[in-house]
Structure formats: C-alpha cells, structure tokens
C-alpha cells in the first residue's frame with residue numbers, strides 16, 4: 001500500500017529514511033529548515049564528525065549505501081589515551097580487531113542528499129515546519145520569504161532533531177510524557193590542522209582522548225588529515241567555560257592541561273574566541289506518535305530520543321530506527337497503522353537503554369579510563385570474554401559491534417556481567433594475573449550462571 005509520506009528534517013535520519021521509503025514505493029517529500037548545504041555550506045563548518053558503528057552501517061547497508069559511506073570514513077580500531085603524565089596508551093575497541101568509523105557529519109549528510117537527488121525524491125529546502133495539525137495530518141512550513149506552505153501527508157515523520165517541531169505538536173496532546181535534561185557540561189569544538197606537508201599530526205587510526213576526571217578532550221580524524229577535537233567541559237565552577245572567559249586564561253589552562261594538543265593548535269586563541277559552546281541534552285518522550293483520523297504522525301531519531309554523545313550512538317540509534325521501521329513496513333505489507341504502533345512498542349525501551357548507557361559512559365571516558373582499578377576490571381572483562389566467547393561479551397562490544405542485540409539487552413547484560421566482574425575483583429589470584437589460563441575454568445563457571453545471550457533484534 002503506497003502512502004504519501006512527509007518527512008520533516010533532512011538531517012541524517014530523515015535522509016536515510018527517505019531513501020528506504022522511496023525504495024518501498026512510497027511518495028516521499030522531505031522538508032528542511034535550512035538551505036541546501038551544497039550551496040550554502042554546511043552549517044557548523046566542515047568540522048563536526050561522528051563515530052559510525054555497526055548498527056548504523058547495517059541500516060545503511062539495507063538502503064544500499066554502506067559502500068558510499070565507507071568511502072568517506074576512517075576506521076578506528078581503538079582509542080589512544082593521552083594521560084596527564086603525557087604518556088599514551090592504546091586500547092582496542094574490540095577483541096577481534098573491530099573498528100568504529102570516523103565520518104564527517106556534513107560530508108555524510110551531503111552524500112545522502114546527492115543520493116536523494118539521484119533518486120528524484122522531492123526535497124524542499126528553507127521550509128521550516130512551524131505547525132503540525134494532527135487532526136488533519138497537515139503541516140505548515142515557512143520559507144525564506146516568510147510565505148507559508150501547507151502540506152499534507154498520509155504519514156508525517158518528525159526527523160527534525162532534538163528540538164523537534166513535530167514533537168511540539170504531540171506535546172500538546174493529552175497524557176503525552178516528556179522530559180528533557182541538560183548535562184552540567186557543554187562542549188566546544190577545536191581543530192588540529194594537517195601539518196605543512198599535508199600529513200596527519202596525530203595517529204589517524206585512533207580516537208584520541210585526553211581524560212582529566214571532571215572534563216576531557218577527544219579528537220577524531222578527518223579525510224584531509226586534520227582532526228576535529230571536542231572539549232567536554234563544565235559550564236560553571238572551577239575550571240569551567242565560565243571561569244575561562246578570557247582567552248589568555250583559557251590558553252594558559254589548555255597549555256598546562258592538554259600540552260600535546262595545544263602544541264598542535266597554533267590558532268588556539270582564534271578558535272577559542274570564535275567557536276561556540278553548545279549544550280548536551282537528553283530527551284525522553286512517549287508516545288512517539290499518534291494515529292489521527294487522516295493517518296499517522298511518528299517521531300524518529302533525535303526528535304524521539306536525543307542522547308548525550310559519549311557512546312557515539314545517537315546517529316547509530318536513529319539509523320537503527322529507520323531500519324527497524326522499514327523492516328516492520330515490509331513485514332506488515334506497508335501498513336503504517338500496524339508498523340508505527342509496533343515500532344514504538346519495540347523501540348522505546350531500547351532508546352531509554354542507550355540514553356542510560358551514554359550517560360554512564362561519560363563517567364567512564366573522563367574519569368575512569370585512567371583509574372588503575374577500572375583498567376584492571378577491563379583486563380578481567382577481556383580475559384573472561386576470551387574464555388567464554390558469545391556468553392560473556394564486553395558492554396562496549398554489545399553496544400557498538402553487535403547490532404543483533406538490542407540496546408536494552410546490552411544494558412541488562414552489562415549490569416549482570418558487572419556483578420561477575422566485581423566478584424572476580426575479590427579473587428587475589430585473578431587480580432594478580434587476569435589472563436592466566438588457570439582461571440579459565442572459574443571464568444566459564446561464573447559466566448555459565450548467566451542465561452544464554454540470545455540475539456533479539458530483527
């Protein structure tokens with residue numbers, strides 16, 4: 001059954017969804033608040049980049065786009081930790097050489113928009129959604145001249161990000177649950193340019209992290225050998241964005257705390273002054289949609305579940321939304337009323353789980369990565385996982401490299417495995433040498449107390 005689908009927002013999720021739905025025979029119109037980034041330049045500059053991992057890749061593969069994206073991404077098999085003592089240590093992300101992929105957000109969005117054009121999908125830029133009338137499945141869009149365009153869709157999909165206008169309409173309906181919460185930390189982006197000969201000034205095969213307890217700096221490589229750095233830093237207190245307003249203070253602080261990064265930023269002062277500080281929000285809401293007399297309204301991606309970026313999963317979760325919705329439509333003969341109800345029922349617990357995991361991972365990244373007890377626990381985790389493949393799987397692996405497991409299963413399993421790790425931390429012989437073959441029988445016995453780890457994603 002072919003439907004007229006109106007997608008609000010041509011960010012990453014809106015674009016992928018447009019391709020998936022167009023390929024299923026639906027008549028898709030995409031409306032985007034901004035101008036075409038290929039003409040206007042990508043808002044936010046070229047710098048913002050993201051870690052794409054297996055959930056996102058699986059969704060891109062469903063749309064036939066994984067190769068396009070692989071061509072513009074850089075594989076990162078691990079993180080390189082820059083300690084406060086200036087020493088570095090490399091940690092693999094997976095036990096078997098798995099990698100996440102650094103990709104430019106602007107570059108990926110533009111690649112998806114090129115594909116949308118090549119498929120002849122109707123896309124309207126400078127169309128800002130300012131009202132959705134749920135009762136009649138219509139939305140009003142204001143263009144650059146201030147003119148209002150009213151469009152109807154059998155289905156309206158809100159892919160308009162964390163501050164979604166479509167969600168705004170749902171928020172006015174009875175018993176709509178909504179919460180938002182901001183981290184006390186914000187972020188500022190800074191760049192490390194390629195060297196004078198065009199070469200990379202840090203190792204390109206790693207996500208770099210400078211953990212400093214209450215704050216941290218990270219850097220991801222770009223295709224042109226530059227790096228995008230993100231400073232996650234408190235808004236208030238000491239030190240904070242508020243306490244470092246004067247650029248002299250900021251530079252002195254940066255040079256003292258992140259000397260190896262500061263040495264690679266000759267234009268630090270200009271960047272500090274010019275680049276904005278942005279906030280980090282978690283949004284939870286329910287339901288994600290409504291069935292109206294004239295069709296369906298549904299939220300996906302950040303519009304339904306904005307999360308903090310510390311597990312590198314916001315886009316991946318949004319892409320997974322798109323893949324699951326497309327699968328449900330296929331399963332139910334493109335019947336939106338069934339698919340969208342099923343979608344919300346299935347996805348909401350997983351969105352809640354990744355929101356929790358992402359918040360937890362902030363503490364791990366900035367505070368714990370350097371902590372000897374945490375490092376010991378990670379060594380034990382890896383040793384148990386090696387002894388019990390498929391039964392005891394590190395939490396990072398479940399979230400990042402196992403799209404056959406839902407986020408909710410990854411969270412529940414990680415909590416159960418953590419109890420085992422805590423118990424093992426109480427065994428002096430394990431603590432002395434976690435990788436000794438003598439412990440394997442113990443590891444297997446303890447892991448066997450957990451139920452089998454069953455794939456639960458379609």
Ligand SMILES: Cc1cc2nc3c(=O)[nH]c(=O)nc-3n(C[C@H](O)[C@H](O)[C@H](O)COP(=O)(O)OP(=O)(O)OC[C@H]3O[C@@H](n4cnc5c(N)ncnc54)[C@H](O)[C@@H]3O)c2cc1C
Pocket residue numbers: 008009010011012013014031032033034049050051052127128129130159160161162163164165187230300301302303309311312313314315316317318
């Ligand atoms: C610092 C940072 C680092 C991140 N790192 C990662 C990472 O490593 N890995 C990862 O998976 N995720 C990461 N994320 C999260 C990721 O960026 C988001 O989850 C992802 O962009 C969400 O995609 P979306 O399409 O749902 O929303 P968006 O990307 O926000 O796109 C929404 C689109 O809707 C448009 N729009 C908004 N309002 C309207 C309106 N009223 N009318 C019409 N159009 C509208 C916007 O212009 C935009 O084009 C990170 C986020 C941040 C902030």
